[in-house]
Amino acid sequence: MAYAEFLKWHPESQSAEWVDGEAFIMAPTSTGHQDLTLFLGSIMRFYAESKGAGRVFVAPVQMRLGRSGREPDVLFVSNENRARVEGLYLNGPADLAVEIVSPESRGRDRKEKFREYERAGVREYWIVDAVNRQAEFYALGASRTYEALPIARDIFHSQVIEGLWLDVKWLWQDPLPTLMVVFKAWSLV
Secondary structure, eight states: OOHHHHHHHOOTTSOEEEETTEEEEOOOOOHHHHHHHHHHHHHHHHHHHHHTOEEEEESSOEEEETTEEEOOSEEEEEGGGGGGBOSSEEESOOSEEEEEOOTTTHHIIIIIHHHHHHHHTOSEEEEEETTTTEEEEEEEOTTSSEEEOOEETTEEEOSSSTTOEEEGGGGGOSSOOOHHHHHHHTTOO
């Protein structure tokens, strides 16, 4: 089906993606996956809004990339690319995309989406695997390929959202830290 047909068909109650003319319904996410998605989306949104940096969305928001329509768990669009935000989807790459790994998405997030996001020009890509307590952060390098970004003493600094940093240990806490704990660490409150 064409992408326009996919948008009309897309079930609102389920997550779905479109790749090379085919629609794929995604498995429901776990409560842990949803909790981590909302945590990252919330802290990133508050930070981006407080700095006037851009907009943050959480799934299910489509990111249209040529031959695919993907739904990253969290995405950030800088002010300079805000024209890409259309009524039903983001028309082009986000500046930053986050995928929370699920058992059924492990290969797709690390291989297919990695290559698609890289080719499309998603400037920063985060892969968060809470089950294995692994977080990988990539940025497009000068050669337009992803290069791993460093994590120093459990702290990661985004290259796309200026000043944003994460204590990677936050991602493995159960329960996750409160938003206020993060905002205080960032000196935003």
